[in-house]
Amino acid sequence: xxxxxxxxxxxxxxxxxxxxxxxxxxxxxxxxxxxxxxxxxxxxxxxxxxxxxxxxxxxxxxxxxxxxxxxxxxxxxxxxxxxxxxxxxxxxxxxxxxxxxxxxxxxxxxxxxxxxxxxxxxxxxxxxxxxxxxxxxxxxxxxxxxxxxxxxxxxxxxxxxxxxxxxxxxxxxxxxxxxxxxxxxxxxxxxxxxxxxxxxxxxxxxxxxxxxxxxxxxxxxxxxxxxxxxxxxxxxxxxxxxxxxxxxxxxxxxxxxxxxxxxxxxxxxxxxxxxxxxxxxxxxxxxxxxxxxxxxxxxxxxxxxxxxxxxxxxxxxxxxxxxxxxxxxxxxxxxxxxxxxxxxxxxxxxxxxxxxxxxxxxxxxxxxxxxxxxxxxxxxxxxxxxxxxxxxxxxxxxxxxxxxxxxxxxxxxxxxxxxxxxxxxxxxxxxxxxxxxxxxxxxxxxxxxxxxxxxxxxxx
Amino acid sequence: xxxxxxxxxxxxxxxxxxxxxxxxxxxxxxxxxxxxxxxxxxxxxxxxxxxxxxxxxxxxxxxxxxxxxxxxxxxxxxxxxxxxxxxxxxxxxxxxxxxxxxxxxxxxxxxxxxxxxxxxxxxxxxxxxxxxxxxxxxxxxxxxxxxxxxxxxxxxxxxxxxxxxxxxxxxxxxxxxxxxxxxxxxxxxxxxxxxxxxxxxxxxxxxxxxxxxxxxxxxxxxxxxxxxxxxxxxxxxxxxxxxxxxxxxxxxxxxxxxxxxxxxxxxxxxxxxxxxxxxxxxxxxxxxxxxxxxxxxxxxxxxxxxxxxxxxxxxxxxxxxxxxxxxxxxxxxxxxxxxxxxxxxxxxxxxxxxxxxxxxxxxxxxxxxxxxxxxxxxxxxxxxxxxxxxxxxxxxxxxxxxxxxxxxxxxxxxxxxxxxxxxxxxxxxxxxxxxxxxxxxxxxxxxxxxxxxxxxxxxx
Numbered sequence: 064x065x066x067x068x069x070x071x072x073x074x075x076x077x078x079x080x081x082x083x084x085x086x087x088x089x090x091x092x093x094x095x096x097x098x099x100x101x102x103x104x105x106x107x108x109x110x111x112x113x114x115x116x117x118x119x120x121x122x123x124x125x126x127x128x129x130x131x132x133x134x135x136x137x138x139x140x141x142x143x144x145x146x147x148x149x150x151x152x153x154x155x156x157x158x159x160x161x162x163x164x165x166x167x168x169x170x171x172x173x174x175x176x177x178x179x180x181x182x183x184x185x186x187x188x189x190x191x192x193x194x195x196x197x198x199x200x201x202x203x204x205x206x207x208x209x210x211x212x213x214x215x216x217x218x219x220x221x222x223x224x225x226x227x228x229x230x231x232x233x234x235x236x237x238x239x240x241x242x243x244x245x246x247x248x249x250x251x252x253x254x255x256x257x258x259x260x261x262x263x264x265x266x267x268x269x270x271x272x273x274x275x276x277x278x279x280x281x282x283x284x285x286x287x288x289x290x291x292x293x294x295x296x297x298x299x300x301x302x303x304x305x306x307x308x309x310x311x312x313x314x315x316x317x318x319x320x321x322x323x324x325x326x327x328x329x330x331x332x333x334x335x336x337x338x339x340x341x342x343x344x345x346x347x348x349x350x351x352x353x354x355x356x357x358x359x360x361x362x363x364x365x366x367x368x369x370x371x372x373x374x375x376x377x378x379x380x381x382x383x384x385x386x387x388x389x390x391x392x393x394x395x396x397x398x399x400x401x402x403x404x405x406x407x408x409x410x411x412x413x414x415x416x417x418x419x420x421x422x423x424x425x426x427x428x429x430x431x432x433x434x435x436x437x438x439x440x441x442x443x444x445x446x447x448x449x450x451x452x453x454x455x456x457x458x459x460x461x462x463x464x465x466x467x468x469x470x471x472x473x474x475x476x477x478x479x480x481x482x483x484x485x486x487x488x489x490x491x492x493x494x495x496x497x498x499x500x501x502x503x504x505x506x507x508x509x510x511x512x513x514x515x516x517x518x519x520x521x522x523x
Numbered sequence: 524x525x526x527x528x529x530x531x532x533x534x535x536x537x538x539x540x541x542x543x544x545x546x547x548x549x550x551x552x553x554x555x556x557x558x559x560x561x562x563x564x565x566x567x568x569x570x571x572x573x574x575x576x577x578x579x580x581x582x583x584x585x586x587x588x589x590x591x592x593x594x595x596x597x598x599x600x601x602x603x604x605x606x607x608x609x610x611x612x613x614x615x616x617x618x619x620x621x622x623x624x625x626x627x628x629x630x631x632x633x634x635x636x637x638x639x640x641x642x643x644x645x646x647x648x649x650x651x652x653x654x655x656x657x658x659x660x661x662x663x664x665x666x667x668x669x670x671x672x673x674x675x676x677x678x679x680x681x682x683x684x685x686x687x688x689x690x691x692x693x694x695x696x697x698x699x700x701x702x703x704x705x706x707x708x709x710x711x712x713x714x715x716x717x718x719x720x721x722x723x724x725x726x727x728x729x730x731x732x733x734x735x736x737x738x739x740x741x742x743x744x745x746x747x748x749x750x751x752x753x754x755x756x757x758x759x760x761x762x763x764x765x766x767x768x769x770x771x772x773x774x775x776x777x778x779x780x781x782x783x784x785x786x787x788x789x790x791x792x793x794x795x796x797x798x799x800x801x802x803x804x805x806x807x808x809x810x811x812x813x814x815x816x817x818x819x820x821x822x823x824x825x826x827x828x829x830x831x832x833x834x835x836x837x838x839x840x841x842x843x844x845x846x847x848x849x850x851x852x853x854x855x856x857x858x859x860x861x862x863x864x865x866x867x868x869x870x871x872x873x874x875x876x877x878x879x880x881x882x883x884x885x886x887x888x889x890x891x892x893x894x895x896x897x898x899x900x901x902x903x904x905x906x907x908x909x910x911x912x913x914x915x916x917x918x919x920x921x922x923x924x925x926x927x928x929x930x931x932x933x934x935x936x937x938x939x940x941x942x943x944x945x946x947x948x949x950x951x952x953x954x955x956x957x958x959x960x961x962x963x964x965x966x967x968x969x970x971x972x973x974x975x976x977x978x979x980x981x982x983x
Contacts, residue, residue, distance in 0.1 A: 165760050165869035166898075188766055210709050221707060223716070224684065237956040245865040246897035247681060247937035249670050249720045250945070250952050251979060252961045256683070256716035260709045277766030300625050306648055306737030349806050405705040409625035437706035438626075477707035485710070492710050496697040500968065501712045507967030508960065519711060 065104045065149075069125055073107055073149075076117045081108040081155070092150045095135040095142050096197075097484055103130065103144035110155040112230055112238050112269035118151060119236035119267070119513070128516050131263040133173065133205025136197040138401055139482030141209060141262040145517040151267060153204050159183055160270070167275040168227065168244050173204025173268045177211075190278040192219035195478070196389070204268045210260030212478030214311040214385075217436030218344075219276075221478065223259040230270035231258060234509030244272050257504075262480050263515045265508055282310060282344035283354050284378035285371045287361065288335035292316050294365030295337035296411040299435045302341075303408060305360050307353060310344040312436025313385055316415065318395070319432045326391030329384055335367045339435065340385050342378075388432050395428050396445035400457050404468035405477030408438040417467040418442060425460045427453070439477035465491055481519040489520045525564045525609075529585055533567055533609075536577045541568040541615070552610045555595040555602050556657075557944055563590065563604035570615040572690055572698050572729035578611060579696035579727070582973050589974055591723040593633065593665025596657040598861055599942030601669060601722040605977045611727060613664050619643055620730070627735040628687065628704050633664025633728045637671075640733075650738040652679035655938070656849070664728045670720030672938030674771035674845075677896030678804075679736075681938065683719040690730035691718060694969030704732050717964075722940050723975045725968055742770060742804035743814050744838040745831045747821065748795035752776050754825030755797035756871040759895045762801075763868060765820050767813060770804040772896025773845055776875065778855070779892045786851030789844055795827045799895065800845050802838075848892050855888050856905035860917050864928035865937030868898040877927040878902060885920045887913070899937035925951055941979040949980045 064084070073082045083089065083106040092106045104127075109115045122129045128148035135142050144150050157174035164187055171180060177198040181191050194213035195201055201211065207229070211222045228242030231254075241254035258266055289295040295314050302309065315323070317336035323329050339361075343353045358369055372378035392399055406414045415431060418440075422429040433441035442464050446453040465475045465488050475485055475492050489498065498520065505521040506512075516522060524544070533542045543549065543566040552566045564587075569575045582589045588608035595602050604610050617634035624647055631640060637658040641651050654673035655661055661671065667689070671682045688702030691714075702708055702715035718726055749755040755774050762769065775783070777796035783789050799821075803813045818829055832838035852859055866874045875891060878900075882889040893901035904920050906913040925935045925948050935945055935952050949958065958980065965981040966972075976982060 163867070163869075165764055166867040167763060168867065210713075212707055216707065220684075223713070224680075233956070233960055237960070239954065239957040239960055241957065243934055244867055244932055245899075245934050245937065246868070247672055247676065247865045247894075247899050248934040249936050249938060249940045250934055250949070251941065251958070252725075252964060252981075253670075253683070253716055253720050254957070254960060256713055256719075259716075260713050265712075277768065303627060304625055308737065346806070346809050346812075349809055352806075405707045407623070407626040407628065407704055408706070409623075434707075439705075439707050472704055474703055474705050474708040474710055476709050477705065478709060480709045481711065489710070494699065496693070497699040497701065497714070498711070500693055500697070500699055500714060503967040504712060504964055507963040521712075 065127065069127065070105060072121055073105065073118065077107055077109050077114050092132060092135070092152065093144065095140060096138050097140045099140060099143060101143045101145050102147070103150040104147050106150045106152060108152055108155050112232055115151065115232040115267050115269060116236045116238050119232055119234065122149060122513050123235055123511050126511060129514055131267045131515065133202035133208070134200045136201040137205065137209055137482060138479040139484040141480055141482040141518060143483060145483060153202065156269065162187060162189070164189065166244065169273045169275055171203055171271050171273060173202060173271060175203050177201050177203055177206055184275055185278055188278050189275040191225065191273065191275055193222045193225060203271055207259055207268055207271055208261065208263045209480045210478070212434065212439065214313050214434055217312050217434060218308045218310045223256055225274045226255055226259055226271060227274050228272035229255050229258055229268055231266035231268050233266050234514040242272065260480065262482060262519050264505060264518055264521050279344035281347040281350055282342055282378070283350040283372065284340065284342045284381050285354055285369060286381045286384070287339045287341065287369050288331065288367040289337040289339070290334050290365040290367050292337040292415050293412050295339050296415060296435065298339055298361040298364050299411055300409045301360055301364065302357055307357060309341050309436065311340065311342040313340040313433065314338065314435035315388060315432040316430065318428065318430045319388055322391040322394050322430065323384055323387055325394050327384065327387050332367055340381060392430055392443055392445060395430060396447050398446050398448045400444040400461060402442040402461060402464060403433070403439060403477050403479045404442060404464060404473055404475060405437065405439040406468050406471045406473030408436065410471040410473065411435060411438060413471055414440065414468060418464060421460050421463045421467065425456045427456050427460050429460065437477070438473065462488065483518060486520045525587065529587065530565060532581055533565065533578065537567055537569050537574050552592060552595070552612065553604065555600060556598050557600045559600055559603060561603045561605050562607070563610040564607050566610045566612060568612055568615050572692055575611060575692040575727050575729060576696045576698050579692055579694065579973070582609060583695055583971050586971060588976050591727045591975065593662035593668070594660050596661040597665065597669055597942060598939040599944040601940055601942040601978060603943060605943060613662065616729065622647060622649070624649070626704065629733045629735055631663055631731050631733060633662060633731060635663045637661050637663055637666055644735055645738055648738050649735040651685065651733065651735055653682045653685060663731055667719055667728055667731055668721065668723045669940045670938070672894065672899065674773050674894055677772050677894060678768045678770045683716055685734045686715055686719055686731060687734050688732035689715050689718055689728055691726035691728055693726050694974040702732065720940065722942060722979050724965060724978050724981050739804035741807040741810055742802055742838070743810040743832065744800065744802045744841050745814055745829060746841045746844070747799045747801065747829045748791065748827040749797040749799070750794050750825040750827050752797040752875050753872050755799050756875060756895065758799055758821040758824050759871055760869045761820055761824065762817055767817060769801050769896065771800065771802040773800040773893065774798060774895035775848060775892040776890065778888065778890045779848055782851040782854050782890065783844055783847055785854050787844065787847050792827055800841060852890055852903055852905060855890060856907050858906050858908045860904040860921060862902040862921060862924060863893070863899060863937050863939045864902060864924060864933055864935060865897065865899040866928055866931045866933030868896065870931040870933065871895060871898060873931055874900065874928060878924060881920050881923045881927070885916045887916050887920050889920065897937070898933065922948065943978065946980045
C-alpha cells in the first residue's frame, strides 16, 4: 500500500473521486485477457494529459511504477500491474474530438472504444479498417499501444498504418506531440510509429490523430469448405499469387470446425476439414467478377462446397460462424493458450503440418484458426490445467510452435505483442544486439524505469 | 586528411581499390541536390554489412564521423559530409536478392536504383508504388533513409508503408535485423519504421525487405485546366470529399504553366491558371466510371478544359508536361529554393493564398506545383543569388512559408526531410520537449556521435 502522502498528492492532481485504493476496485484493474492477476496499489483515473504529466512527474520523484491501461483486453499482459504501483486508466478520456471529412482525419482521446469509433465514422461514409476481435470493448489507445490487427489487415494493414500523429506523456512527464494531421511528414524521427506497438513502455498516449479511408461501396462474403487444411492453405497462396488481395481471408482448421459445429447449427458436409471465409470489398459491380474469379482459381484445391452470401444478412450469418470460434473452443478443454504466430503466407501449409506434429508429439489438442491472408495464425493449445503435467506439456508445445514459426521466417507474434506472456521467449526471435538497441531506447527515455517496467523484456 | 594508419585500416576492410582519397574522386561525393559542397577526407565503397560493421567500429575507436550515402540525390543535404570524415557509399551493394511472388515480398540491397527495382517487379505483375521524382537515379536505401514520397503516395502511402524489415549496422557497429518478411509482427519496438526517415542518423541500412502489391490492371490519366488556382485546390477537396482517392492528384499553378509553356509545346488555352493531373488506377472497366465521376463533380469549379488520355502514349504525353516542370523553372531565375511543405489538403487554397502574399511582399517569384492530393506542395522560390539582397529576401520568404504551413496545421517537410537545409527551422515545428525526446534516442544509440553528425538537429 502506497504512503498516504502519495495518495493525497494523486488526489490533488485528479480529484478525490478519481483515485481508488479500495480493494474491490483494485481487483477490477488487476487482470486482463491473459487471466493472470497482479494487484495494483492504486488506480488513478485522469481526464487530461496535464494530469497524466503531473502523475508521471510524481511517479518519477517517488519511484513508483506506472501501468497505463485501456480496456485491459490484451492477450499478453501489457497492461498488468506486475510491479504493484499505479494503474493509470484512460477510460475517462473517451471523446471523439473531431471527424474531418475534408481531410479524412479524425482526432480521438485514447479511451474511445474501437467499434464505437468505427460506427461514428461509417455514419459519414468513412472507414477505419483495423478490426481486432476485441473491438466491442478494446480502446483505440490500447490498439495503438499494442498495434492491434484483425481480419481486414490482410488488405488494409494494421493499426499503425492509420496513425498519423499522437500526443503522449513521456516517461518523465513531458507532454509532447508526434507527427501531425498531414498525410506526409518527415520532420525529425518518427516517434509516432515508434510508439505504436511499444506496449505502453515509452509513453502514455493521450490523443490520437487517425487517418481514415472512404468506406468501400459494398462487400461480398464467401465461405469455402475444403477437404484438407493443405488445400485451404494453398488456396490462400493461389489467391494472392493471382494478384487478388481480398479484404479478409480467414481460415479455420478441422478441429475448429468440429468445435463450431457443436456450438452452433452450422451445417457442414462430411469430409470438410478446413474453411476459408473470404470477403472482397469495393465497387459493387467489380465484386461479383472478383468473387467468381476466386471461386474459379481455388476450385482444383479440394473445394467441397462454396457458399456466397447474397445479402447482408447472409454475410452476417457466415461471419457469425467465425465469431463463435473462441467461445466454442472451451468444449475441447477448459484452459486455452492463445498464441498468434505469423509466417510468410506461402509457408502456411508447412506451419500447419508442423503444428499437427507438435500436437501429436505432446498429446495436446491444438486448434488453429485466424488470419490466413497475412499468415497470422491463432494457435490455441487446449489443456486442463488441473491435470498434472498438462501445463508443462503446453509450455513445451508453445516453445516448439514459436521455434517452428521462426524457422519458416516468421515471428512469435503478429498482433498480440510480447507483454509478459512472451518476454521469456524473446531470445528465440531477437539477437542480443537487436534487443540491446531496443533497451538503449527505453533506458534513454525512461531512466528511472517507471513506465510499465517488466514488459517486453525492456527492463533497465 | 586522415592519418595513413586509418586509411590503411580501411583498405584492409574493403580492399585497396575501394578506398578513395584522390581529390577528384572526393569531389564527386562532396555534393548532393542542394548544390552545397563539403569535402570528405575519404570515400569507402563497402560491399557487405560485415565490412560496414568493421568500418563503424573503426570510426568509433578513432572518432571519425561517418556519412552514409546512396545516390546523393537528396534535397536537404542528408548525405553531405558536413564534418569531413568518411563517406560510406552503398553504391556497390546494388543487388535485388529476391522477388517472392507467393508472398509479395522482395529483398534488396540498399544501392538498388528505385526505378530499376520497379521495372523488375512489374515484369512479374507486381508493384512498388513510391515514386520520388529522383527515381531514375535515387537508391532504395536513400529512399528508406529519407522516407521518400512521390505522386502516387496520395493513394498508396510513402516509402515507410512498404518497408517490412531491415538489416542495419548500428552507429556502434553491430549488425542487427529489424522486422521481418511477414505482413505483421509486433515483437519488440518497431525499429524498422524508426529507421525510415531517420536520414542516416541511427544506422546504416544494408538490406531492405519490401512489401509489394499486385500491379493494378490499368490506369487512366486526365489533365484538367482551371481558370483559378482556387478552383483547382477546391477540386482536390471535392474529389476526396466524394470518397474518391485517385492514384495521383498533382497540381501546377499559373506560373508553373507559364514556365512549362515556354519549355515545351504544351498548348494551353488563355485563361488557364492552374492544372490538375489526375490518374486513377485499378480494374479497367471501373476506371472509365471513376474518371467520368471526377470530371462531373469538379466541373462547376472553373474547369476550362479536360483532356483524358485514351492510350498509354497519350497518358505519357500528359505526364511529360508534369516532368518538364523542374527543368523549365530555370527560365524564371537561375537559383531555386525547393521547399516541400505539407498541409491538410483542405487548407490548400489558404496556403496558396498565403504563398502569393509572401511572394508579393518580398518581390520574389514563387512557383508552386506538387502533390496536391496529400497537401504536399513544392514551393519553389526563384532568385538570382548574384543580385545583392536576393538571397536574404528568399530566406525571409522561406521562413514565412514554413510558418504559414504550420499555422494551417501542416509541416515544413512532406518528403524531403530536414538534413542541414531545414535544421535551423526545427524550433518552428517541434517543441523543445519533442526535440529532446528525439535527441535522447540519438544519444543512446550513437554515444560518440559518429553517424551523420550535424544532421536533423540531433547533435549530441
